[in-house]
Amino acid sequence: MSSLPVTTKHRINRIPQIPHVWEGDIFPIGEMLDNLEPELKSNGQCIVWVDGSEGFIRTMDVVKGNTGPEAMVRALLKAIEKPQSPAEPARPHKVVVRDRELQFFLRGALQGLDIDVDYQGDLPLLDELWNNLQQVQPQKVGNIPPQLLEKLEERAIALMWEQAPWTLLAEYNLIEIKINAYNVESLYACVMGMMGQEFGVIFYRSLDSMKKFRLMAGEIGDSTMEEGDIERAFLQQDCWFVNFSLDDSDFDEEDEEQQLWYELFLAEAQYDVPVQVVFGSIHPYEGIRPLVDVEELDPLYLGIEALGKFVQKNKKRLEKDPTQNISHQYSIKLPWGNNKPHPVKVRTMPEVTAELEAIEGNLHDDFAEEEDTDIISSDLFPEDCVISFASFPEDIIKSIEAKPSVWVDMEGIEFENENDKIPVIIIQTTRPKGKLVVEQLIKEEGIEYLFFTSGEDPFYGGTFDLPMIKTQGGINHVIAEIEQEGETFANTVKKWSQKTKKWQGKCGVAIAMGSTGVNRGSPKEQHILAFFATELVSKEKAGLDKLVLNIEMM
Structure with a gap:
């Protein structure tokens, strides 16, 4: 069982202890507090701590029904440090609850605070106060200059x-x-x-x-x-x-x-x-x-x-x-x-x-097994990533392949002469984000194909060009949403796509870092984090002719 943080123990132990007994319990809210949101009203509970010696409420908290016993400790700390008026900050000699499990839990949590925790089956004072309770008083916290x-x-x-x-x-x-x-x-x-x-x-x-x-x-x-x-x-x-x-x-x-x-x-x-x-x-x-x-x-x-x-x-x-x-x-x-x-x-x-990384990898693998195949995701690539179109000669591929920190997948790509250049789409982001993208693409066993389609936003209007990839794991990832203003992007894609014909549709996808520096939009060889061999296919072959954004994408 975790204990209170050291700073809290130190703070609480400085508050004077009084020879009083406090009573605490959890009540169902029911219809007694009409000013609550519907979810809390139907499934909420109210935690009350009362000074039994003085007969007034020190604190009251409204929580969800399944919040857990830790909420009782949080409410007690408020009752000690920041009680409702007219109470002053004070630490009780003893607290009493009418739940055995809660008693044992509080004993463990309050170790070192010199507060006894007892059990009592009947707490009539709490019942009476609860029946007359009408509102929750706001709390104030903080005493730092x-x-x-x-x-x-x-x-x-x-x-x-x-x-x-x-x-x-x-x-x-x-x-x-x-x-x-x-x-x-x-x-x-x-x-x-x-x-x-x-x-x-x-x-x-x-x-x-x-x-x-x-x-x-x-x-x-x-x-x-x-x-x-x-x-x-x-x-x-x-x-x-x-x-x-x-x-x-x-x-x-x-x-x-x-x-x-x-x-x-x-x-x-x-x-x-x-x-x-x-x-x-x-x-x-x-x-x-x-x-x-x-x-x-x-x-x-x-x-x-x-x-x-x-x-x-x-x-x-x-x-x-x-x-x-x-x-x-x-x-x-x-x-x-x-x-x-x-x-x-x-x-x-x-x-x-x-x-x-190993823990998260296992969780992602377990989650992927439960998902349906052939889904659409817009969560993999960061919104601020930059797309560039390029062509890599063989010496660049060999150079980045020699770096142990760079992932290179060249399956199906062969250079016939030294002047050949493979068409590449470069997705540039920051290094941490790029590493996450690479790790996920590796988990999904690489990129099956690249394609370009379009989408529309039914809520705000507007149409978008959508460069996308489908991984071997069966997931379609949206790389970016590019507003269709003029023909600039479409013309660039068209010219670049012509280069893939020489390669029978084969091309590459490179993940690069450096999007926040001076090389934003023009990454260098040293910025490449990974290279994936793939092929360019039509949106019809991909089966995603047009998407409705925010509805079909998950």
Whole structure:
């Protein structure tokens, strides 16, 4: 059974203990709270903690019916730290519940807090209060001085947002930050943002928690999972997080300049885009919350500073191969307190990366076995990828084939003379995203054929050219949605397609990195991550003459 995080124990133990007995229970909501959304009203529960000595409610939480016993702990922590008025922060001498399993669970979860947990079959005070309950009072959290959060935000923007580690690392490229201070031995950092949807860094306080969550998250694709299961998996994490989001407080959809900011933000471009920084914590017994204690700032600041210095020093090495062993030690001073320097060691964890890749690979294989064949997917290739049309001579193929880190599939392609060039479509993205694409294409046993079709959006209007591939695994992947404005793309495809006739339709698909650098749209040989031999077929042969976007694609 996981325990409360060290920061929480420290925080709670500082709160004075009172010789009071608190009673806690879970009630079905039924018809008593009419202001709730229909799902909670029909399948919700209400957790109540009452000070039996004083006779008033300290906290009340409304949760989904299958949230789990951890919700009782989260509610109790609120009752201790941020109780409803007129109660003051206090720690009880004893808590009483009328469920044996819950009693044993709380005993394990509350170890080290000097709180006895007892069982009592009948709690009449709770029943009476519940029968008269009419509304939930809002809670307030957070007691950190704003100037300290401003310093933390300033460093997060400078070292995380401006350096964009998510363009170098995938979310399974774990970085250990060994602190050995402030009751934290190590933090395990991973990035968010490689799919261009959400940007940030997660600092796991427990390696086991990270592995457990990744395993549970991999199972979320199962259609039998309910919303409560997904929420429970998310709340099983034990981490601090730093999220970056567009500052839309003054956002005007009609303002073209602000629209450009938004597009740059989604495209991972590191321009002067106004962003908001959100700091928070997730724990099974605390839920998701903002930072509420000054003691949390110290290890989080050290983690941000150390990771930022590590990325800055090793950018080229990480871009080349983030799975290699890299280790550095830094001396970091906090901008508050006594400014004593802290030695912090940072290292990559290739062994854990390999373990996570193996876990995800098994989950994808299991999921693929359950899926129907010949499906259409628009999820493999990132929305911001760039398509180029080229021709490769044999020496380029041999050159990239000699690199152990590049996957090359040349089946069915033979060069008859030194002047021959095989037609190639190059799909360029960032290195982490490109590696994910290559891994998935390898799992699907390569590319069976390439084709070009069209699609229309029934909701917003407009038609699109759709370059697509079908893998040997029977999945049709949309590479990009290109708006049909003029004949530029169609003419380029036509000219390029003529070159495949000499090769009896054979061609190649190359995955390349470098889409955020100066070589965007014109990748070089050193940017190639993989080459797949395939053939160009008509959309009629592919059986996908025209698609209706957002309806037929999955």
